[in-house]
Amino acid sequence: MIWQLDLIILTLIILCAFATISVQDLLSAAIIFGAYSFLMCLLWTEMGSVDVGFTEAAVGAGVGTVFCIAAVFQTTRKVKVDHQMNPSKFIGLLAASFIGIVLLIAQGDFPAWADPDSPASRYLSPHFITNTIAETSVPNIVTSVLADYRGFDTMFETAVIFAAGVAVFAILRRGRGKEENDQAVAAGTEDVNQDLIIQWICRQLVPFMQLFALYVVAHGHHSPGGGFQGGVILGASFILLQLTYDLKTVLQRMSERWNVLLGNLGVFIYAGIGLLCLVLGANFLDYSVLSKILPATSPIMARSHGMLGIEIGVAIAVMAIMIGIYTNLSSHGDHEQGL
Amino acid sequence: MIYSEQLPILLMIFPLFAAFAISVTGVFHTRYCYPVAVCALIGSLYTSVGVLFEVLEKGVIHYRLGGWPPPFGIEYVIDYLNGLVLVVVSFVSLGAVIFSKESVKQELPDKIPQFYTLFVLLVTGLLGMTVTGDAFNLYVLLEISALATYALIAMGKGRAMFSSFIYVIMGTLGACFYLLGVGHLYIMTGSLNMGDLYTLMPDLYASHAILVAFLLILVGIWIKMAFFPLHGWLPNAYTYAPTATSCLIAPLMTKVSVYIMIRIMFSTFSPAFVFNTFAAANVIVWMAVAAIIGGSILALAQTDFKKMLTYLIVAEVGYMVGGIWLANRHGITGAILHIVNDALMTLCLFLVVGIIVYKTKGHQFNNMQGLYKKMPITMAAFTIGALSMIGVPPTAGFFSKWYLILGAIDSGQWSFMAALLFSSLVNAVLFFRVIEIGYFEPFADHHGHGHHDGAAIAIDEAPLSMLAPLVVVALSLIILGVYAGYIVTNVIQFAVPAGI
Amino acid sequence: METIITDYNYWIYILLMMIGLYAMLSQNNLVKKIIGMSIFQTAIIVFYVSIGAKKDATIPIIEHGHGHGAASQAISALQYVNPLPHVLMLTAIVVAVSTLGVALAIILGIHRQYGTLEEDEILEQI
Numbered sequence: 010m011i012w013q014l015d016l017i018i019l020t021l022i023i024l025c026a027f028a029t030i031s032v033q034d035l036l037s038a039a040i041i042f043g044a045y046s047f048l049m050c051l052l053w054t055e056m057g058s059v060d061v062g063f064t065e066a067a068v069g070a071g072v073g074t075v076f077c078i079a080a081v082f083q084t085t086r087k088v089k090v091d092h093q094m095n096p097s098k099f100i101g102l103l104a105a106s107f108i109g110i111v112l113l114i115a116q117g118d119f120p121a122w123a124d125p126d127s128p129a130s131r132y133l134s135p136h137f138i139t140n141t142i143a144e145t146s147v148p149n150i151v152t153s154v155l156a157d158y159r160g161f162d163t164m165f166e167t168a169v170i171f172a173a174g175v176a177v178f179a180i181l182r183r184g185r186g187k188e189e190n191d192q193a194v195a196a197g198t199e200d201v202n203q204d205l206i207i208q209w210i211c212r213q214l215v216p217f218m219q220l221f222a223l224y225v226v227a228h229g230h231h232s233p234g235g236g237f238q239g240g241v242i243l244g245a246s247f248i249l250l251q252l253t254y255d256l257k258t259v260l261q262r263m264s265e266r267w268n269v270l271l272g273n274l275g276v277f278i279y280a281g282i283g284l285l286c287l288v289l290g291a292n293f294l295d296y297s298v299l300s301k302i303l304p305a306t307s308p309i310m311a312r313s314h315g316m317l318g319i320e321i322g323v324a325i326a327v328m329a330i331m332i333g334i335y336t337n338l339s340s341h342g343d344h345e346q347g348l
Numbered sequence: 349m350i351y352s353e354q355l356p357i358l359l360m361i362f363p364l365f366a367a368f369a370i371s372v373t374g375v376f377h378t379r380y381c382y383p384v385a386v387c388a389l390i391g392s393l394y395t396s397v398g399v400l401f402e403v404l405e406k407g408v409i410h411y412r413l414g415g416w417p418p419p420f421g422i423e424y425v426i427d428y429l430n431g432l433v434l435v436v437v438s439f440v441s442l443g444a445v446i447f448s449k450e451s452v453k454q455e456l457p458d459k460i461p462q463f464y465t466l467f468v469l470l471v472t473g474l475l476g477m478t479v480t481g482d483a484f485n486l487y488v489l490l491e492i493s494a495l496a497t498y499a500l501i502a503m504g505k506g507r508a509m510f511s512s513f514i515y516v517i518m519g520t521l522g523a524c525f526y527l528l529g530v531g532h533l534y535i536m537t538g539s540l541n542m543g544d545l546y547t548l549m550p551d552l553y554a555s556h557a558i559l560v561a562f563l564l565i566l567v568g569i570w571i572k573m574a575f576f577p578l579h580g581w582l583p584n585a586y587t588y589a590p591t592a593t594s595c596l597i598a599p600l601m602t603k604v605s606v607y608i609m610i611r612i613m614f615s616t617f618s619p620a621f622v623f624n625t626f627a628a629a630n631v632i633v634w635m636a637v638a639a640i641i642g643g644s645i646l647a648l649a650q651t652d653f654k655k656m657l658t659y660l661i662v663a664e665v666g667y668m669v670g671g672i673w674l675a676n677r678h679g680i681t682g683a684i685l686h687i688v689n690d691a692l693m694t695l696c697l698f699l700v701v702g703i704i705v706y707k708t709k710g711h712q713f714n715n716m717q718g719l720y721k722k723m724p725i726t727m728a729a730f731t732i733g734a735l736s737m738i739g740v741p742p743t744a745g746f747f748s749k750w751y752l753i754l755g756a757i758d759s760g761q762w763s764f765m766a767a768l769l770f771s772s773l774v775n776a777v778l779f780f781r782v783i784e785i786g787y788f789e790p791f792a793d794h795h796g797h798g799h800h801d802g803a804a805i806a807i808d809e810a811p812l813s814m815l816a817p818l819v820v821v822a823l824s825l826i827i828l829g830v831y832a833g834y835i836v837t838n839v840i841q842f843a844v845p846a847g848i
Numbered sequence: 849m850e851t852i853i854t855d856y857n858y859w860i861y862i863l864l865m866m867i868g869l870y871a872m873l874s875q876n877n878l879v880k881k882i883i884g885m886s887i888f889q890t891a892i893i894v895f896y897v898s899i900g901a902k903k904d905a906t907i908p909i910i911e912h913g914h915g916h917g918a919a920s921q922a923i924s925a926l927q928y929v930n931p932l933p934h935v936l937m938l939t940a941i942v943v944a945v946s947t948l949g950v951a952l953a954i955i956l957g958i959h960r961q962y963g964t965l966e967e968d969e970i971l972e973q974i
Contacts, residue, residue: 015856019860022864023863023867026867029887030871030883035877035879038879039879042883049890056929057908058897058907058908058929058933058937060938061934061941064938064942065893065941069886069890069945073886073948076949077879077882079952081879083956083959084955084956084965088880101871101872101873102870102874104873105867105870108865108866109862109866111563114556115557115560116859117557118555118556120535122857122901123901123903124902124903125904125905127535127538127899129535129930130930132537132539133538133540133932134900134931137420137932138910138923138925138928138931139923142910142923148911150908150909150931151934151935154935158416158421159421159422159935160413162422162488162936166488166939166942166943168367168469169491169946170942170946172466172469172492172495172946173949173950174949175499176949176950177949177950178462179459179463179500179503180499180502181953181957182459232909233909272371273372277365280361287357292411292415293357293414294413294414295415334949338956341956342956495946498951499950502953502954502957509954509961510961510974513954513958517885520888524888527892527940534896534899534933540932
């Protein structure tokens with residue numbers, strides 16, 4: 010950690026936060042918010058949290074910003090200028106200053122920042138750090154804690170994404186009849202106002218993105234990354250196609266039905282591996298028991314393989330649902346025309 | 349595999365896997381969504397009753413997820429309190445899902461798979477919140493049920509979308525406060541397991557950070573349960589939600605939040621900290637008094653039956669929070685018993701609303717004119733629910749109120765007792781007004797303005813899938829009343845923390 | 849100077865939290881409210897990640913952890929930053945983006961219904 014860098018990034022973050030709240034144009038606000046997220050990911054990487062930084066880069070700065078922009082495009086970018094003091098502003102100021110004071114009081118009792126002797130550094134985490142290799146044979150401690158020690162959290166985290174996908178669909182989707190949709194898809198993609206250069210470059214880029222995503226998923230045990238990051242990058246490759254070509258091109262490759270099925274399949278793989286452990290006679294998500302059915306695997310390696318399995322499930326689910334959410338947001342739910 | 353050992357997780361597996369099954373079959377045909385959801389929730393009810401009996405027989409159940417020992421992994425802890433809440437949650441959600449069949453067909457014909465997927469995910473989240481023994485796991489489950497609720501509400505008509513947006517803001521704020529509080533606990537202790545925190549914290553009770561952590565968690569949960577000054581989001585969200593949605597969330601969301609508050613107060617922190625160090629019990633009882641009186645008065649001002657009920661929910665939250673903060677045995681017993689009773693009473697009344705909406709397409713008071721003649725069974729059930737809400741023996745509502753009043757006397761909180769009596773009086777006025785409209789005013793054909801030429805739906809008893817759960821719930825209100833003493837001596841007694 | 853270095857992270861997270869909360873409660877525009885919500889959530893993440901920071905420690909990936917001989921090496925907990933908050937915050941980021949998606953979907957629905965994103969104009973129409 011380089012504290013000078015820390016200071017600079019934190020100051021820039023505050024500037025971005027102020028800017029994104031005060032700028033009178035929603036598109037600018039969304040873009041500045043993307044910059045804010047990138048600074049956040051720098052900050053976290055700088056504090057040694059590579060996995061969180063990676064996730065923020067893919068999720069917050071990448072997909073999150075794209076969602077915001079899609080929503081702004083589908084609504085309006087205008088913001089009504091309003092400098093008058095009204096009750097809600099007063100309540101906001103009051104609540105913000107109250108929470109600020111309360112948190113400052115609490116902060117007085119915190120252990121010093123980055124203190125190796127703080128309770129958080131002394132109590133649970135040394136167990137994870139020293140035993141991850143012996144107990145799970147996964148060197149990336151974040152992966153082993155995420156997918157194994159606290160794997161149950163992660164399963165519901167995947168379920169949260171699944172719920173969000175279904176929720177966005179439930180809120181926005183308004184279809185015409187199925188045949189009409191299919192016809193519209195079949196009617197072709199003779200869109201002329203697309204830029205050939207951008208299209209060509211993106212077309213070259215997409216395979217590499219997807220390859221990289223697969224690497225991130227597969228290599229999550231040994232390096233930063235894992236199912237979430239890989240899944241988001243996979244999803245982003247499709248979103249990029251939607252942005253440069255159009256919605257129809259992507260729907261031809263990845264229809265809505267497949268999308269729903271894949272989203273389900275991903276979460277099902279995760280929960281199914283958990284259930285499999287149960288059926289084999291251990292507790293839910295206790296991967297060590299998988300050694301009974303995996304050939305030539307010790308219980309420790311079975312944990313490692315179990316984690317790989319659930320990471321793949323997570324990646325599939327996240328990919329499908331990110332595409333689904335973006336498709337619905339960018340087309341206002343009718344899947345007729347994207348941005 | 350020893351079946352009984354795996355019960356706590358089977359409880360969640362049924363609805364979770366049902367979500368996939370519904371979502372996948374929904375792509376091809378919507379016919380199977382409803383039966384799958386019903387079967388899954390029957391499974392949940394069956395296992396949760398099994399879990400409760402396990403607890404009664406053998407004491408507290410610990411279940412290690414992933415096989416890891418507690419502070420390192422996540423564990424489920426089921427004791428008398430959440431064993432009871434589990435049964436309530438799964439019973440109410442089963443009732444709501446059976447009821448939902450016709451209502452969903454009528455209101456959300458093209459969103460059936462999505463509705464049931466979110467419905468069972470919401471139940472999964474609620475069950476998970478009830479059984480988990482890990483403070484962070486609770487947050488994740490809180491968010492899964494919250495996200496499902498946002499969408500389930502936004503699927504309604506009229507103001508539903510905007511109300512849901514307000515709920516997104518407030519719900520996220522509540523969850524974030526909770527997460528922030530857990531972060532404060534983590535920085536001070538280094539642990540996330542509730543039982544572990546319970547043993548680690550006593551040395552730190554004097555620390556400001558722990559006090560602030562408790563305050564943040566409390567405020568977060570209060571926002572989630574719509575405790576009085578923070579209740580603004582609830583009435584509109586619950587009123588404009590689709591019928592089938594409000595039948596599930598109105599009885600359960602606030603009750604599970606109250607349960608979480610008890611869990612945090614007594615199993616993560618301790619009664620000694622909450623009542624001695626934090627020392628705000630009086631203030632909070634006063635806030636509860638304000639909640640009861642405010643909710644009752646606002647309910648009086650409504651002309652919309654469903655909205656009136658939502659304000660009564662706000663008042664009922666005051667009952668439970670006040671009862672717990674009375675800090676004595678009777679008060680807490682009353683509050684826990686009220687979680688059970690109120691879930692069923694609210695379910696009963698919302699099911700009645702659901703039937704009225706299904707038949708008359710509205711939930712104003714004047715939609716109820718003359719309904720006693722047209723649908724006697726529904727209105728009989730309504731009368732039982734109303735009497736229970738007022739607190740007339742032998743319905744269930746009387747007994748929890750009785751314990752709450754005993755608790756108020758024990759602590760000398762006369763204002764709380766007065767508020768309870770006032771609220772009973774207001775409930776009596778409210779419900780007798782409704783009964784009067786339903787019984788004496790002649791039936792008026794409201795729904796038929798557009799289609800008088802024989803297309804009008806005859807107003808008569810609702811279909812069996814709606815009536816059956818309603819009748820069961822109404823009867824259970826009386827049965828619960830009769831066996832209230834049994835439940836208190838065999839279950840709730842052990843759920844009240846020692847040392848109070 | 850020492851206090852600034854040790855406490856700066858915490859001050860910044862409190863400030864971010866105040867900005868986010870203010871925007872959530874006071875902004876009239878719905879998208880701005882949602883951006884405020886995201887700032888609030890990232891502030892919490894800054895807080896947690898700051899808990900995990902550790903002086904003179906490296907990223908939480910065991911060095912030379914490949915292969916089966918690795919288990920025999922002595923691993924000192926002081927060498928690596930605390931991974932637990934990172935895990936929790938991975939979950940929180942994903943939850944945040946899910947909430948963002950749902951909230952934006954609701955905003956699109958509101959815009960479809962009322963034709964505006966300003967809270968006061970919507971309330972007038974109701």
